[in-house]
Amino acid sequence: MADAMQPLPLSALAGSITPGRKGRRSGGPGVLVEEVRPSGIATIIARQGQTEALAAKVRLDLGCDLPLKPRRVDSAGVALIWAGPGRWLALAAADHVDAPFAADLETRLSGLASVMDQGHALSLLRLSGPRVRDALAKGFPIDLHPRAFGPDDAAITLVSHITAHIWQTRADPVYEVAVARSLAASFWHWLEASAAEYGLQIEGG
Amino acid sequence: MRIPCVYCGERGHEEFAYLGDATVQRPDASSATAAEWHDYGYVRDNPSGSHRELWQHVSGCRAWLVVTRDTRTHAILSVEAARDVALSREKAAP
Numbered sequence: 312m313a314d315a316m317q318p319l320p321l322s323a324l325a326g327s328i329t330p331g332r333k334g335r336r337s338g339g340p341g342v343l344v345e346e347v348r349p350s351g352i353a354t355i356i357a358r359q360g361q362t363e364a365l366a367a368k369v370r371l372d373l374g375c376d377l378p379l380k381p382r383r384v385d386s387a388g389v390a391l392i393w394a395g396p397g398r399w400l401a402l403a404a405a406d407h408v409d410a411p412f413a414a415d416l417e418t419r420l421s422g423l424a425s426v427m428d429q430g431h432a433l434s435l436l437r438l439s440g441p442r443v444r445d446a447l448a449k450g451f452p453i454d455l456h457p458r459a460f461g462p463d464d465a466a467i468t469l470v471s472h473i474t475a476h477i478w479q480t481r482a483d484p485v486y487e488v489a490v491a492r493s494l495a496a497s498f499w500h501w502l503e504a505s506a507a508e509y510g511l512q513i514e515g516g
Numbered sequence: 517m518r519i520p521c522v523y524c525g526e527r528g529h530e531e532f533a534y535l536g537d538a539t540v541q542r543p544d545a546s547s548a549t550a551a552e553w554h555d556y557g558y559v560r561d562n563p564s565g566s567h568r569e570l571w572q573h574v575s576g577c578r579a580w581l582v583v584t585r586d587t588r589t590h591a592i593l594s595v596e597a598a599r600d601v602a603l604s605r606e607k608a609a610p
């Protein structure tokens with residue numbers, strides 16, 4: 312329902328993320344980046360001893376299996392990403408209409424989990440391109456080689472002193488990264504410098 | 517030093533925060549003496565060799581871990597979820 316939609320919070324990268332090319336100008340871009348603006352973001356934390364019941368409810372309502380390892384699942388416009396033991400990040404696709412997302416989840420998962428709206432708390436980027444792994448390797452201290460990290464794998468780690476939550480959405484590869492919005496500008500600075508030698512294409516806007 | 521988190525796998529120690537000696541146990545608040553509280557608060561062994569320590573994967577999954585570490589070589593001998601250690605201790609207590 313369109314009238315239930317909430318306005319998206321102002322991007323933490325407004326002013327930084329202007330479409331265009333950064334770094335190397337010759338040839339095609341090595342890294343492509345765009346900001347991801349989910350229509351809703353929430354954390355889900357299982358109540359004591361309720362993980363199994365929560366998984367059953369998620370299967371019933373969202374049609375996917377709650378990941379119990381650092382993985383991502385995706386069903387009907389909602390992605391659930393493991394965010395620590397008993398904790399998940401829930402993202403609603405831009406065209407998801409069950410708004411407000413976090414309040415709806417809270418009602419559905421009542422008694423099984425605590426749900427917190429993170430719509431204003433996180434900044435998300437989608438990264439792709441032929442040199443994306445080389446650029447990420449300059450800061451991500453985890454192995455992103457396909458033998459170690461593939462589609463729907465997720466990890467939380469430290470990049471340039473910034474805690475970053477990363478998951479892969481496609482094999483070609485496409486990654487998404489979430490950082491606290493207060494650190495988004497710092498992360499962006501790191502990314503722009505790290506991708507410069509490959510040519511960074513900033514999309515959307 | 518690299519610590520194999522039970523949830524995330526092996527990560528560099530810069531992702532973790534050291535949170536103290538895992539061998540001490542908080543005394544029973546209803547019956548502990550001042551001397552027992554003093555020991556709990558201040559007295560620590562300084563072992564050369566294997567030691568059980570609390571670490572938190574603070575820049576990762578945020579879980580508290582009990583890490584058994586050789587203080588001479590930094591070799592990590594075992595890692596357990598602190599939650600599991602606490603629950604099994606609770607179960608063992610009468």
Ligand SMILES: [Zn+2]
Pocket residue numbers: 521522523524525573576577578579
């Ligand atoms: Zn961890």
